[in-house]
Amino acid sequence: MNSPLVADSGRVVEPSVQQARQAYYQRIGGSKLAPLWEVLSALVIKEPKSACQPALWHYDDVRPYIMEAGALITAREAERRVLILENPGMPGQSRITTSLYAGLQLILPGEVAPSHRHAQSALRFVVEGSGAYTAVDGEKTIMEEGDFVITPSWTWHDHGNDSDKPMVWMDGLDIPLIQALDCSFLERYPEEMHPQTRPAGDALARYGNGLLPLDYESPRLSSPVFNYPYRRTREALETMRRSQEWDPIHGLKVQYVNPVTGDYAMPTIATFMQLLPKGFDGDSYQSTDATVFSIVEGEGYSMIGGQRYDWRKRDVFVVPSWVKHSHHAPNGDAVLFSYSDRAVQKKLGLWRESRGNRQ
Ligand code: 1HN
Numbered sequence: 001m002n003s004p005l006v007a008d009s010g011r012v013v014e015p016s017v018q019q020a021r022q023a024y025y026q027r028i029g030g031s032k033l034a035p036l037w038e039v040l041s042a043l044v045i046k047e048p049k050s051a052c053q054p055a056l057w058h059y060d061d062v063r064p065y066i067m068e069a070g071a072l073i074t075a076r077e078a079e080r081r082v083l084i085l086e087n088p089g090m091p092g093q094s095r096i097t098t099s100l101y102a103g104l105q106l107i108l109p110g111e112v113a114p115s116h117r118h119a120q121s122a123l124r125f126v127v128e129g130s131g132a133y134t135a136v137d138g139e140k141t142i143m144e145e146g147d148f149v150i151t152p153s154w155t156w157h158d159h160g161n162d163s164d165k166p167m168v169w170m171d172g173l174d175i176p177l178i179q180a181l182d183c184s185f186l187e188r189y190p191e192e193m194h195p196q197t198r199p200a201g202d203a204l205a206r207y208g209n210g211l212l213p214l215d216y217e218s219p220r221l222s223s224p225v226f227n228y229p230y231r232r233t234r235e236a237l238e239t240m241r242r243s244q245e246w247d248p249i250h251g252l253k254v255q256y257v258n259p260v261t262g263d264y265a266m267p268t269i270a271t272f273m274q275l276l277p278k279g280f281d282g283d284s285y286q287s288t289d290a291t292v293f294s295i296v297e298g299e300g301y302s303m304i305g306g307q308r309y310d311w312r313k314r315d316v317f318v319v320p321s322w323v324k325h326s327h328h329a330p331n332g333d334a335v336l337f338s339y340s341d342r343a344v345q346k347k348l349g350l351w352r353e354s355r356g357n358r359q
Pocket residue numbers: 080082103105113118122157159171173175
Protein backbone atom coordinates (compact mmCIF):
# COMPACT_ATOMS: atom_id res chain seq x y z
CA MET A 1 0.00 0.00 0.00
CA ASN A 2 3.07 2.20 -0.09
CA SER A 3 3.21 2.56 -3.87
CA PRO A 4 2.87 6.19 -5.00
CA LEU A 5 -0.43 7.12 -6.61
CA VAL A 6 -0.60 8.86 -9.96
CA ALA A 7 -2.66 12.05 -10.11
CA ASP A 8 -4.51 13.26 -13.23
CA SER A 9 -1.59 15.36 -14.35
CA GLY A 10 0.65 12.31 -14.38
CA ARG A 11 2.75 13.48 -11.47
CA VAL A 12 3.53 11.00 -8.75
CA VAL A 13 1.77 11.70 -5.47
CA GLU A 14 2.78 10.20 -2.14
CA PRO A 15 -0.06 8.32 -0.41
CA SER A 16 0.21 10.57 2.65
CA VAL A 17 -0.23 13.66 0.47
CA GLN A 18 -3.12 12.03 -1.36
CA GLN A 19 -4.77 11.24 1.96
CA ALA A 20 -4.31 14.79 3.20
CA ARG A 21 -5.87 16.11 0.02
CA GLN A 22 -8.86 13.79 0.24
CA ALA A 23 -9.46 14.86 3.83
CA TYR A 24 -9.18 18.48 2.74
CA TYR A 25 -11.71 17.94 -0.09
CA GLN A 26 -14.10 16.41 2.44
CA ARG A 27 -13.79 19.41 4.74
CA ILE A 28 -14.22 22.11 2.06
CA GLY A 29 -17.10 20.10 0.58
CA GLY A 30 -19.01 20.93 3.74
CA SER A 31 -18.65 24.60 2.82
CA LYS A 32 -19.92 24.07 -0.74
CA LEU A 33 -16.42 24.26 -2.23
CA ALA A 34 -14.56 21.92 -4.58
CA PRO A 35 -11.02 21.85 -6.00
CA LEU A 36 -10.86 22.83 -9.67
CA TRP A 37 -7.58 21.00 -10.19
CA GLU A 38 -9.30 17.62 -9.77
CA VAL A 39 -11.81 18.29 -12.58
CA LEU A 40 -10.12 20.83 -14.84
CA SER A 41 -8.98 18.35 -17.48
CA ALA A 42 -12.56 17.05 -17.85
CA LEU A 43 -14.08 20.53 -17.98
CA VAL A 44 -11.88 22.08 -20.64
CA ILE A 45 -10.96 19.52 -23.27
CA LYS A 46 -8.76 19.79 -26.36
CA GLU A 47 -11.63 19.19 -28.76
CA PRO A 48 -15.33 18.23 -28.57
CA LYS A 49 -15.93 14.74 -27.21
CA SER A 50 -19.68 14.36 -26.97
CA ALA A 51 -21.92 11.94 -25.10
CA CYS A 52 -24.06 12.21 -28.25
CA GLN A 53 -23.61 9.13 -30.45
CA PRO A 54 -24.17 8.65 -34.17
CA ALA A 55 -27.58 7.04 -34.64
CA LEU A 56 -30.09 6.24 -37.37
CA TRP A 57 -33.83 5.57 -37.31
CA HIS A 58 -35.31 3.68 -40.28
CA TYR A 59 -38.78 5.06 -40.88
CA ASP A 60 -40.04 1.59 -41.81
CA ASP A 61 -39.11 0.39 -38.30
CA VAL A 62 -40.55 3.41 -36.47
CA ARG A 63 -43.78 3.95 -38.42
CA PRO A 64 -45.67 0.95 -36.96
CA TYR A 65 -44.95 2.24 -33.43
CA ILE A 66 -46.15 5.72 -34.37
CA MET A 67 -49.40 4.32 -35.78
CA GLU A 68 -49.83 2.16 -32.67
CA ALA A 69 -49.64 5.32 -30.55
CA GLY A 70 -52.46 6.65 -32.71
CA ALA A 71 -54.72 3.89 -31.39
CA LEU A 72 -53.59 4.27 -27.77
CA ILE A 73 -53.96 8.00 -27.19
CA THR A 74 -55.63 10.94 -28.95
CA ALA A 75 -53.74 14.08 -29.96
CA ARG A 76 -56.00 16.06 -27.62
CA GLU A 77 -55.24 13.78 -24.68
CA ALA A 78 -51.52 13.69 -25.35
CA GLU A 79 -51.44 17.43 -26.12
CA ARG A 80 -48.79 16.40 -28.67
CA ARG A 81 -48.65 12.75 -29.77
CA VAL A 82 -44.95 12.36 -30.38
CA LEU A 83 -42.33 9.62 -30.20
CA ILE A 84 -39.07 11.20 -29.07
CA LEU A 85 -35.97 10.30 -31.06
CA GLU A 86 -33.63 9.66 -28.15
CA ASN A 87 -29.93 9.67 -28.66
CA PRO A 88 -28.64 6.30 -27.39
CA GLY A 89 -25.70 8.08 -25.73
CA MET A 90 -28.08 10.17 -23.59
CA PRO A 91 -31.03 7.87 -22.74
CA GLY A 92 -33.92 9.39 -20.81
CA GLN A 93 -32.84 12.94 -21.56
CA SER A 94 -35.27 13.68 -24.41
CA ARG A 95 -32.55 14.88 -26.73
CA ILE A 96 -31.10 13.83 -30.05
CA THR A 97 -28.02 16.02 -29.67
CA THR A 98 -26.65 17.73 -26.57
CA SER A 99 -28.55 20.93 -27.39
CA LEU A 100 -31.49 19.80 -29.51
CA TYR A 101 -34.62 17.68 -29.32
CA ALA A 102 -36.23 15.64 -32.11
CA GLY A 103 -39.47 13.72 -32.30
CA LEU A 104 -41.93 12.26 -34.80
CA GLN A 105 -45.45 13.62 -34.37
CA LEU A 106 -48.61 11.94 -35.63
CA ILE A 107 -51.86 13.73 -36.32
CA LEU A 108 -54.76 11.63 -37.58
CA PRO A 109 -57.63 12.79 -39.81
CA GLY A 110 -60.06 14.98 -37.87
CA GLU A 111 -57.73 15.53 -34.93
CA VAL A 112 -56.68 18.78 -33.30
CA ALA A 113 -53.57 19.39 -31.17
CA PRO A 114 -54.63 22.30 -28.93
CA SER A 115 -53.11 25.78 -29.02
CA HIS A 116 -50.27 26.74 -26.70
CA ARG A 117 -47.09 28.77 -26.71
CA HIS A 118 -43.70 28.30 -25.13
CA ALA A 119 -40.22 29.80 -24.96
CA GLN A 120 -38.83 26.91 -27.02
CA SER A 121 -38.60 27.45 -30.77
CA ALA A 122 -39.89 24.60 -32.90
CA LEU A 123 -39.52 23.43 -36.46
CA ARG A 124 -41.68 20.91 -38.28
CA PHE A 125 -40.35 18.95 -41.20
CA VAL A 126 -43.13 17.03 -42.95
CA VAL A 127 -42.22 13.37 -43.44
CA GLU A 128 -45.46 11.72 -44.54
CA GLY A 129 -48.89 12.91 -45.63
CA SER A 130 -50.35 16.11 -46.94
CA GLY A 131 -53.16 18.50 -46.10
CA ALA A 132 -52.80 18.84 -42.32
CA TYR A 133 -52.17 22.32 -40.99
CA THR A 134 -50.24 24.23 -38.39
CA ALA A 135 -51.57 27.60 -37.29
CA VAL A 136 -49.12 30.18 -35.95
CA ASP A 137 -50.51 33.26 -34.20
CA GLY A 138 -53.78 32.94 -36.08
CA GLU A 139 -52.54 32.04 -39.57
CA LYS A 140 -52.92 28.52 -40.92
CA THR A 141 -50.53 26.86 -43.29
CA ILE A 142 -51.46 23.65 -45.07
CA MET A 143 -48.46 21.33 -45.04
CA GLU A 144 -47.06 19.05 -47.72
CA GLU A 145 -44.23 16.52 -47.63
CA GLY A 146 -40.84 18.21 -47.38
CA ASP A 147 -42.24 21.52 -46.13
CA PHE A 148 -40.19 23.25 -43.45
CA VAL A 149 -42.45 25.06 -40.97
CA ILE A 150 -41.44 27.12 -37.96
CA THR A 151 -43.24 28.06 -34.77
CA PRO A 152 -41.12 30.83 -33.27
CA SER A 153 -40.59 31.23 -29.55
CA TRP A 154 -43.70 32.41 -27.69
CA THR A 155 -46.07 32.21 -30.68
CA TRP A 156 -49.46 30.49 -30.31
CA HIS A 157 -49.62 27.30 -32.33
CA ASP A 158 -52.10 24.50 -32.87
CA HIS A 159 -52.22 21.70 -35.40
CA GLY A 160 -55.10 20.00 -37.16
CA ASN A 161 -55.68 17.45 -39.86
CA ASP A 162 -58.62 18.09 -42.19
CA SER A 163 -57.29 15.58 -44.73
CA ASP A 164 -58.28 11.92 -44.88
CA LYS A 165 -54.79 10.54 -44.21
CA PRO A 166 -52.46 10.52 -41.22
CA MET A 167 -49.67 13.06 -41.22
CA VAL A 168 -46.27 12.55 -39.61
CA TRP A 169 -43.70 15.26 -39.20
CA MET A 170 -40.38 15.59 -37.47
CA ASP A 171 -40.35 18.15 -34.66
CA GLY A 172 -37.06 19.87 -33.92
CA LEU A 173 -36.90 22.02 -30.80
CA ASP A 174 -34.21 23.78 -28.79
CA ILE A 175 -35.51 22.18 -25.56
CA PRO A 176 -32.12 21.13 -24.05
CA LEU A 177 -30.70 24.56 -24.81
CA ILE A 178 -33.60 26.28 -23.04
CA GLN A 179 -33.18 23.77 -20.19
CA ALA A 180 -29.52 24.74 -19.84
CA LEU A 181 -30.50 28.40 -19.67
CA ASP A 182 -33.44 27.80 -17.30
CA CYS A 183 -35.76 30.10 -19.23
CA SER A 184 -38.73 27.84 -20.06
CA PHE A 185 -42.24 29.30 -20.03
CA LEU A 186 -45.48 27.66 -21.25
CA GLU A 187 -48.99 28.99 -21.63
CA ARG A 188 -52.11 27.18 -22.85
CA TYR A 189 -54.63 29.04 -24.94
CA PRO A 190 -58.05 29.16 -23.19
CA GLU A 191 -59.70 27.59 -26.24
CA GLU A 192 -58.63 24.65 -28.33
CA MET A 193 -57.84 26.79 -31.35
CA HIS A 194 -56.53 30.31 -31.60
CA PRO A 195 -58.92 32.42 -33.74
CA GLN A 196 -57.89 32.85 -37.34
CA THR A 197 -56.67 36.41 -37.85
CA ARG A 198 -55.10 36.24 -41.32
CA PRO A 199 -55.83 34.14 -44.43
CA ALA A 200 -53.66 31.10 -45.19
CA GLY A 201 -50.65 32.06 -47.29
CA ASP A 202 -50.54 35.67 -46.05
CA ALA A 203 -47.02 35.44 -44.56
CA LEU A 204 -45.53 33.73 -47.60
CA ALA A 205 -47.03 36.34 -49.93
CA ARG A 206 -45.93 39.24 -47.73
CA TYR A 207 -42.42 38.13 -46.79
CA GLY A 208 -41.49 35.20 -49.03
CA ASN A 209 -41.23 36.71 -52.49
CA GLY A 210 -38.05 38.81 -52.32
CA LEU A 211 -40.28 41.67 -51.17
CA LEU A 212 -41.17 43.14 -47.78
CA PRO A 213 -43.92 45.55 -46.73
CA LEU A 214 -42.59 49.13 -46.81
CA ASP A 215 -40.39 49.94 -43.78
CA TYR A 216 -41.11 46.50 -42.33
CA GLU A 217 -39.66 45.89 -38.89
CA SER A 218 -39.90 42.40 -37.52
CA PRO A 219 -41.42 41.94 -34.05
CA ARG A 220 -39.16 38.94 -33.42
CA LEU A 221 -35.83 37.29 -34.28
CA SER A 222 -37.41 34.41 -36.26
CA SER A 223 -38.34 34.65 -39.90
CA PRO A 224 -41.82 36.07 -40.61
CA VAL A 225 -42.13 33.30 -43.24
CA PHE A 226 -43.31 30.28 -41.30
CA ASN A 227 -43.73 27.76 -44.10
CA TYR A 228 -40.93 27.23 -46.62
CA PRO A 229 -42.73 24.95 -49.10
CA TYR A 230 -40.72 22.04 -50.45
CA ARG A 231 -42.02 22.68 -53.96
CA ARG A 232 -40.14 25.98 -54.07
CA THR A 233 -36.98 24.65 -52.42
CA ARG A 234 -36.84 21.65 -54.75
CA GLU A 235 -37.37 23.84 -57.79
CA ALA A 236 -34.51 26.12 -56.70
CA LEU A 237 -32.17 23.15 -56.27
CA GLU A 238 -33.19 21.76 -59.66
CA THR A 239 -32.39 25.08 -61.35
CA MET A 240 -29.11 25.54 -59.47
CA ARG A 241 -27.86 22.08 -60.33
CA ARG A 242 -27.60 23.03 -64.00
CA SER A 243 -24.39 24.94 -63.28
CA GLN A 244 -22.85 21.65 -62.08
CA GLU A 245 -20.92 23.36 -59.28
CA TRP A 246 -20.89 20.60 -56.71
CA ASP A 247 -19.26 21.08 -53.34
CA PRO A 248 -17.07 17.98 -52.75
CA ILE A 249 -18.48 17.60 -49.22
CA HIS A 250 -22.06 18.92 -49.36
CA GLY A 251 -23.12 18.49 -52.98
CA LEU A 252 -25.51 21.40 -53.53
CA LYS A 253 -26.50 22.76 -50.13
CA VAL A 254 -28.64 25.76 -49.21
CA GLN A 255 -29.58 27.30 -45.86
CA TYR A 256 -33.04 28.58 -44.95
CA VAL A 257 -32.95 32.30 -44.16
CA ASN A 258 -34.95 35.01 -42.50
CA PRO A 259 -35.65 37.40 -45.41
CA VAL A 260 -35.59 40.41 -43.07
CA THR A 261 -32.11 39.84 -41.66
CA GLY A 262 -30.41 37.27 -43.90
CA ASP A 263 -29.73 35.25 -40.72
CA TYR A 264 -30.92 31.68 -40.26
CA ALA A 265 -34.72 31.31 -40.24
CA MET A 266 -34.68 30.70 -36.48
CA PRO A 267 -32.37 32.34 -33.93
CA THR A 268 -31.35 29.08 -32.26
CA ILE A 269 -31.66 26.43 -34.97
CA ALA A 270 -30.01 26.50 -38.40
CA THR A 271 -31.73 24.54 -41.16
CA PHE A 272 -30.48 23.30 -44.51
CA MET A 273 -31.47 21.37 -47.61
CA GLN A 274 -28.97 19.61 -49.86
CA LEU A 275 -29.05 17.71 -53.11
CA LEU A 276 -26.56 14.91 -53.71
CA PRO A 277 -26.50 13.97 -57.39
CA LYS A 278 -26.45 10.31 -58.47
CA GLY A 279 -22.94 8.96 -57.96
CA PHE A 280 -22.01 11.57 -55.33
CA ASP A 281 -19.09 10.31 -53.27
CA GLY A 282 -18.50 13.00 -50.65
CA ASP A 283 -15.28 14.02 -48.93
CA SER A 284 -14.91 13.84 -45.17
CA TYR A 285 -16.03 16.71 -42.96
CA GLN A 286 -16.39 17.66 -39.32
CA SER A 287 -18.07 20.63 -37.64
CA THR A 288 -18.88 21.61 -34.07
CA ASP A 289 -22.64 21.59 -34.66
CA ALA A 290 -24.12 18.14 -34.15
CA THR A 291 -26.60 17.73 -37.00
CA VAL A 292 -29.91 15.91 -37.49
CA PHE A 293 -30.69 14.74 -41.04
CA SER A 294 -34.04 13.72 -42.51
CA ILE A 295 -34.03 12.07 -45.93
CA VAL A 296 -36.54 13.68 -48.28
CA GLU A 297 -35.77 11.79 -51.48
CA GLY A 298 -33.63 8.89 -52.60
CA GLU A 299 -31.24 6.60 -50.80
CA GLY A 300 -27.57 6.37 -50.00
CA TYR A 301 -25.28 6.12 -47.03
CA SER A 302 -23.14 8.19 -44.71
CA MET A 303 -19.86 7.24 -43.10
CA ILE A 304 -19.99 8.58 -39.52
CA GLY A 305 -16.98 8.08 -37.29
CA GLY A 306 -15.80 5.24 -39.53
CA GLN A 307 -19.13 3.39 -39.49
CA ARG A 308 -21.53 3.06 -42.40
CA TYR A 309 -25.18 4.15 -42.02
CA ASP A 310 -27.44 3.24 -44.94
CA TRP A 311 -30.45 5.50 -45.33
CA ARG A 312 -33.46 5.97 -47.52
CA LYS A 313 -36.44 8.32 -47.85
CA ARG A 314 -37.95 9.36 -44.47
CA ASP A 315 -35.08 7.96 -42.35
CA VAL A 316 -33.50 10.18 -39.70
CA PHE A 317 -29.87 10.13 -38.61
CA VAL A 318 -27.69 12.23 -36.35
CA VAL A 319 -24.02 13.21 -36.58
CA PRO A 320 -22.46 14.31 -33.25
CA SER A 321 -20.25 17.37 -32.88
CA TRP A 322 -16.77 17.08 -34.40
CA VAL A 323 -17.25 13.49 -35.65
CA LYS A 324 -15.83 12.97 -39.13
CA HIS A 325 -18.46 12.05 -41.68
CA SER A 326 -19.18 11.92 -45.41
CA HIS A 327 -22.27 11.42 -47.60
CA HIS A 328 -22.66 9.07 -50.57
CA ALA A 329 -25.45 8.56 -53.11
CA PRO A 330 -24.28 5.82 -55.44
CA ASN A 331 -27.66 4.80 -56.91
CA GLY A 332 -29.52 8.02 -57.61
CA ASP A 333 -30.18 11.62 -56.58
CA ALA A 334 -30.78 12.15 -52.87
CA VAL A 335 -32.20 15.15 -51.02
CA LEU A 336 -31.43 15.70 -47.32
CA PHE A 337 -32.95 18.19 -44.89
CA SER A 338 -30.88 18.96 -41.80
CA TYR A 339 -30.84 21.10 -38.67
CA SER A 340 -28.34 22.01 -35.97
CA ASP A 341 -27.48 24.62 -33.35
CA ARG A 342 -25.07 26.36 -35.76
CA ALA A 343 -27.23 29.50 -35.49
CA VAL A 344 -26.28 29.77 -31.81
CA GLN A 345 -22.66 28.75 -32.18
CA LYS A 346 -22.05 31.30 -34.95
CA LYS A 347 -23.59 34.12 -32.93
CA LEU A 348 -21.25 33.27 -30.06
CA GLY A 349 -18.20 33.00 -32.33
CA LEU A 350 -17.75 29.33 -31.44
CA TRP A 351 -18.55 27.44 -34.63
CA ARG A 352 -15.72 25.56 -36.33
CA GLU A 353 -15.48 23.24 -39.28
CA SER A 354 -12.74 21.19 -40.85
CA ARG A 355 -12.90 20.19 -44.45
CA GLY A 356 -10.88 16.99 -44.36
CA ASN A 357 -9.89 14.42 -46.89
CA ARG A 358 -11.50 11.11 -47.75
CA GLN A 359 -12.18 8.77 -44.80
C1 1HN B 1 -44.60 21.08 -28.87
O1 1HN B 1 -45.24 22.21 -28.52
C2 1HN B 1 -44.87 20.48 -30.08
O2 1HN B 1 -46.34 22.17 -30.77
C3 1HN B 1 -44.18 19.33 -30.41
O3 1HN B 1 -46.26 20.37 -31.92
C4 1HN B 1 -43.25 18.77 -29.59
C5 1HN B 1 -42.06 18.79 -27.50
C6 1HN B 1 -41.81 19.35 -26.29
C7 1HN B 1 -42.46 20.52 -25.92
C8 1HN B 1 -43.37 21.11 -26.76
C9 1HN B 1 -45.89 21.05 -30.98
C10 1HN B 1 -42.99 19.37 -28.36
C11 1HN B 1 -43.64 20.53 -27.99
